[in-house]
Amino acid sequence: MRLSTRNRLPGTITEVEKGDVTAKVTLQVGDNHIVALITRESAEELGLEAGQRATALVKATDVMILTDEGAG
Secondary structure, three states: OOOOOOEEEEEEEEEEEEOOOEEEEEEEEOOEEEEEEEEHHHHHHHOOOOOOEEEEEEOOOOOOOOOOOOOO
């Protein structure tokens, strides 16, 4: 399979938390964790489970995080 996505982050699934409609999938990539919300149906079709190797494909126009270090 060929994709145009260049931001590919291979890792290991550490948690799959299924809700009624969505699933929260946590992927450990090196020392970092990436969390993705996908449909429950997609998680089931892919057979996602903890310990499985997977790759996060990131295709976004904006990713922003702001903190106010003075806030307590």
